[in-house]
Amino acid sequence: MAELTLVQAINLGLEQEMRADERVVLLGEDVGLNGGVFRVTEGLQEKFGEDRVVDTPLAESGVMGSAIGLAIAGMRPIPEIQFEGFLGPAYDQLVNHGGRYRTRSRGAVTVPLTVRVPVGGGIHAPELHSDSPEAIYAHHPGIKVVMPSNPYDAKGLLISAIRDPDPVIYFEPKRIYRAFREEVPEDVYTVPIGQARVVETGNDLTIVTWGATVYQALEAMDKLPDHLSVELIDLRSIYPYDLDTIVESVNKTGRCVIVHEAPRTCGFGAEIATAIQEHCFLRLEAPVQRVTGFDTIMPYYKLELDYLPETPRIVDAVMACTAY
């Protein structure tokens, strides 16, 4: 079994699905010859040709809208939007058409689409290269939203997304693109959409997070007093999300801290906190805590680590929650 980075795992998943299904095509800005700005699609144009790995004009709405057309006509397009900050121009196409065609046509017209988007901060990037808009898309019916946090899940979730009959946004946490390697099976496998992963089991408190902040949470857990037993849940799928795993965990621990990079107000943590009070009310020992980005514009990179939910803030929240 090869040890791969997140980038390599995605690349492998793309290659295997392209080999297995000739309807799968990649399109986007610089995805072909250049292999994408993060080199996620490196080598794929050489392997599959210019018809299946397509450098498009520089227009996100065009990428998304033409991908929707490809999907309507029976292809399995995988558009790449170069950075999450550039989803804005494609938003209308994705939300108002990609997510609505099935409903609008009562199932006659469907849009199997996997939208790949690097997401999140922490890489010293310019403006609009570091945001976390997952909750915006989770809010829109008809679309699924996933965000893997490790190479194994990256490949498995990608294959699920490509085979899914509905539009899926596949957010790639760019901060951990090459942060570490992990064993990734050569065999084709899937990680089901909508299933969380319990990273660490524990009894005293539950941390729920996803994407790159899984590692901030793990770091925080290392800094906690030894007697504290913390359960860490990596959500993996933002919509649909694994309510049962969260409820089961919080009913056991009675305490929960939610961590995400996105701004606090209407962040996906708000949805989870609401669900917890609905399902675990009588078991809660403390108010649910959120450690999130602030309700501000994501700062330029000199201040990005002050904005992101870094380890000390998570430790604080866990201690406050357990002391409540």
Add this chain to the structure above:
Amino acid sequence: MPTKVAYQAKINYIQILNEQGKLDEKLSRGGLKDNDVIRLYEMMSLCRHYDEIAFKLQRSGRMGTYPQNKGQEAIGAVALAAQPDDWLVPCYRENTALFLHGLPMEHILLHWMGDERGNQIPDGVNVTPISIPIGTHMLHAAGIAWAQKLQGNDTAVFTFFGDGATSEGDFHEAMNFATVLKVPAVFICQNNKWAISTPGSKQSAAETFAQKGLAYGAHTIQIDGNDIFAVYKAAKDARAKALKDGKPTLIETLTYRLGDHTTADDARRYRDNAEVEEWLDRDPLIRTRKYLESKGLWDDAKQEAFDEDAKAKVSQIVKNAEGIAKPTTNDIFDYTYETLPEDLKRQRDTMKTHSLGINPQQETLRSPTGAASRV
């Protein structure tokens, strides 16, 4: 250094059947045959009836907002230029083309009656649902055409939009993608002079809408859009070119919206009656009938019999549309995804209980006697 011309272009305009019903024999060669003209004339006339009845249905509260197609029926000639497997990606003023391409006529009424089943395109009919937001669907046409190319199909895609839509960014992205990727798409701008209350002069400073295609390296042509021969020829030529060299065409049809934008609009607020009167003389139905009469293919008796028959047909279509059972509330949920996520199932199932879809967890807050304390 002397200035050189880097690029020069012109926009051709064609009219084949003039307002008096006289045909340009040379330009019409290889075009519509007599039986095509009769077929088109009959569909155009049927749709005129359909429009009138739809208007009355709205006024009498039996249907929601409806955009009349009146005056723009000649666009149906595109369907005759299309092959059965070609795709039509419409806006909402192309009824004649959609019906001729196989869309059952009650579908459009159902759509405007607030029923998504109007968009449930039957298998084998390559038409996308009519598109309400302006100017976004041409990108889907570009993508569908791209798929035809990748799949090695010998099919083309025709997409329709108005003059106002050319101001939308997606129009430009669609033209650009289609031409750069060399896909078999045909872009048809129905320039009906008005985008609700905004005239063409406030939409664009360009002399023609067709010339916008030049910037993308597309073939371009402007035609008399009330002339079925010109519409047919332009569409047929564009189809052939798109399939031959992968070079899309932008066709600008000069036509006129004889009715209001929709039943919710009153065009008298913003346009002169004199202008409408002028265009009434250019009505595509009048000139097509004149042509047929000049060839001895149509007369008053035929018209009378046709109108009787058309009224009965439309009345049956209305019956079909109104006769369909109301959709169930499950339908709100069941088409959101192919497989419903658990939470959506919960929402769907509780919607049918006394909780009426409020948060299912609140069910447990109710007293055993059922006296709900809604929060």
